[in-house]
Amino acid sequence: MSATHHHHEEQDFLFKYIFSQDHKMISKQFLITGFLMGFIGMVMSTLFRLQLGFPGESFWAIDFFLGSWAENGVMAPDKYLALVTMHGTIMVFFLLTAGLSGTFSNLLIPLQIGARDMASGFLNMLSYWFFFVSTIIMLISLGVEGGAASAGWTIYPPLSALPQAIPGSGLGMTLWLISMAIFIASSLLGSLNYIVTILNLRTKGMTMTRLPLTIWAFLVTAILGVLSFPVLLSAALLLIFDRSFGTSFYLSDIYIGGQVLEHSGGSPILFEHLFWFLGHPEVYIVLLPALGITSEIVSTMSRKPIFGYRAMVTSILAIAFLSVIVWGHHMFVTGMNPFLGAVFTFTTLLIAIPSAVKVFNYITTLWKGNIIFSPAMLFSIGLVSTFISGGVTGLILGDSALDINIHDTYFVVGHFHIVMGLSAIFGMFAGVYHWFPKMFGRMMNNTIGFFHFWITIVCAYGVFFPMHFLGLAGVPRRYYTNSEFPLFDNMLDINELITWFAIVAAFAQLLFVFNFFYSALRGPRASQNPWRANSLEWTAPVEHIHGNWPGEIPEVHRWAYDYSKVDENGDYVNGEDFISQVVPLGPNEKDGGH
Amino acid sequence: MTSITLENNDYKKEIKQKTAKPLLWIGLMSIVMFFAGLTSAVIVSKGTAVWETIQIPSAFAISTVFILLSSLTFYIGERSLKNNQLTKGKLFILATLLLGLLFTVTQYIAWTDLYKNGVVWAGSESSATGSYFYALTALHLLHLLGGLISLLVVNIKSIKEKYNTENLLGVQLSSTYWHFLTALWVYLYLFLIFIA
Amino acid sequence: MVALVAIVAVLLIVISAVQTLKIAELWAINKGKVIYEVTKKQNKTQALLMLVFLVAYFAFFAWQVWKWGDLMLPVSASEHGVVTDKLLNITYAFIIPVFIITHIFLFWFAYKYAHNPNRKAVFFSHSNKLELVWTIIPSIALTVLILFGLSSWNEIMTPVDSEKEHVLIEVQAQQFSWNARYAGNDGKLGRAGVEFIEGINAMGIDINDKNAKDDKVVRGEIHLPVGVPVQFVFRSIDVIHSAYMPHFRAQMNCVPGVKTQFNFVPTITTKEMKKITNNKDFNYILLCNKICGAAHYNMQMDIIVESKEDYEKWLAEQKQFAEN
């Protein structure tokens, strides 16, 4: 018994920090790797924003970061596309899929359901290492001959299939595909573990309807991943065949570089179908964990139960279900059968209903609460705002008749950055501020957090809101510069403004980086339950131990949202404004929101 | 301090008993989605591309018989081990491995037949139909390779008499995966007949 | 040298930030505070900032509309575009109020219900009635949007009736230019394919096809007669492009190996549009709106809408394919 304790102290460095199978350590590995990649993605966006805001001007920073990609400090047009592609790939997959799900699913699933670790620590470790290898390959691809993949993060063939079409479709694209294949393996391994752990290893009393919403969100996210990532893999595989072996799954009737290619009979549209069958669920894979995290935080920090727990769960499920039958809304102008287009419009607009329910429930949770504005809470409120601001424009894009004129314009860029990019990033920041004490045993600095939040949200809207106007003026996305069209000459001011906001936003993230490292190393020590929260992770000791709880795993007796519960006399049940899940129900007390 | 910690071997075993099968099942679900993606790609292509008719080599039919038989032997082998008939179990599990290898061989023969009939995998002479034929069967075979490796391990362990009524998890996992591969093959075979 | 100075400067900043923080924390601990708790004062400030942000956000929104409103696309120059714009306005009429009202509630509640130790939060965990209300209201609003949207969509996507008077134009995309041909007197486009591309026959028209002889290949610009339906057929010979004509609210991908279509009726001539936009250099354009390579950002063709007589005069001047 006490011998076991002895055991971990002797664990050598390699197995404790590098090849750890402990979910808490793996969670930190995901977080750090994800953030590092996110930082790189952000620097890329700042660089290409410089080009868009000040087309053709020479910049020291561009010269410094891009070297041979930018002669005299002006990036080359095809390298602009390489940067945009890498930025999108990194942000969507590495930061907001692996970084977000990997961090919080790993940290919270065992701790919140009352398990000693994941179902398989080994697979969990593999999942991280696959992820790590895929990031390394993706980074290496930046330096190869011809440059990194440049066909957009959606890598539509034939552009992505033919090195003659753009230099990045040579070795860079090959590495992109390899990296993504490994990434998909990582993501599947992670998802398997999350699902099985949640379904099989809950502690006594932790029924499905007592699960915190975080766990529901992680579960559904993992299921979506298992259903949709394999399809992306099949799409990528056929693309690899076309590129490397000369098959014709996607290619047909092509004349390029003065030559007719041998390929015939394939269809590029097929790729789009397969890609978006993953691609759309992917945006919810990014978003749902963020929604789960903020549900938890909004409730805790409002000192109120989350409003409509069952409706929240139902809407997560509804969103997930609908998300696999809407992919066609990315293909309205590919010449698809108009009837199909109509079906996809219908399913797409339906998603607005569960989304609206979620928003209203968040807002009602704030109503008559007792709100503590921790940085985590600020980011959660920010998420609700971005989810609304970006969500409403989805009604425009999802409507096929309207999409004709704004498809692939900056309107889309504005829309998805706000609803998916910002919401997910805000959820991730909220999660880090909130569970930092659980991860590092120390607290983050609030004041810096306040500044971080306000500068970020102001600049983020400053970057992405004006993009809608660009789109409505007809400015296409993925343009190296708008200066070739007299029609867009008046837009230069807007682009400049956006770039300034982007630069400030990027620098503001240094506040977070500083706060993160300072607090991890020097921050004040955390108490066991600093936010006075109900869920199970706060019953575990501050120091990380293998197996999470020193003794028996606590038994659960109630749902996670008994905040400010009062008895007939109007006094707090249990004497405080929160009741941990491990406290047994009183004689007259009912469980859940009844 | 109670005895339930992660270092405790009984605890580890208990977790494994509880989660190994669900892990496998959900893994199988992702393989299903992988092939669902591929076969729906075929259907989409069939609507757009020029579609060739292809003579299905009879070797594919033979390999279907082999893999069905192998599932049967695996089933019998597993049941024997469960009833502690170790020798019978050993034999049938060995037979499964051999049938699996025969399946692989007949797949190879089928490909050479296809090639002789002028169905090529890639290049200017190729058609999407032919490429799908090779791709689908090869990707199934790739998954079968994993099954063969697990069968090899199971064989070694059963020869060493590691399995018995109490300890059967490895066999069960391997056989679940194997039956899945059989079902997948039958589905693909019917699908190939349908698209040819 | 510059790099060295920069590194030293950054280091110094970080070190002094760490020290300042440490001192601030020690100070707070000295005064007996739990330093990571959000203080009453901080909480008040944050609550107030919620309101400030609400107002600032709306102000920013209004400022953008005011400042950039007239940079947006002018009135639609096609028949169906008018319907599209109307649909867009109806959608705005729905989403802008939703945006404003939900934001007011969100930030107002956040401000109003900031922490007060003398008050208890209300344990209000669900209400079937409320939840039903806000499931049903969006559903009704969406039904309206969907019905209107789909009827417009079906109308827009219906091809031109080939019996009626119309213009048939094939647009071919390639890295990084557009080619176009008119169907000629027979109203039929001749066969074409990448295998026929050679020299000046950039569109790969089959010389031996009799329908091809009178086709008219044009470069640089296309002309359209006002008020006559135009049926476009799109092709690409290399990668996917997208033919985007924002002033006509028209867009369709150009996909190698596949022919796609779009049609519209131009309603405003270029000349009239110059007046409407008060810009004598105004020109309708066709631009590429699907990432297609390094020069994707510069793949354009002018579109000129003119009276039927002018159009016919122009077309008569164009050479037939057989004459080349």
Ligand code: HEM
């Ligand atoms: C630092 C803040 C960010 C800035 C300034 C920024 C800016 C941009 C811009 C201007 C584009 C469009 C370029 C073009 O179409 O030509 C773009 C593309 C994109 N961004 Fe961001 N972005 C930021 C953060 C994010 C985040 C957090 C995400 C995560 C979802 C994200 C995902 C994407 C994706 C998926 C694309 C599309 C890439 C493509 O077209 O292939 N970005 N970004």
Ligand SMILES: [Cu+2]
């Ligand atoms: Cu989508």
Ligand SMILES: [Cu+2]
């Ligand atoms: Cu193009």
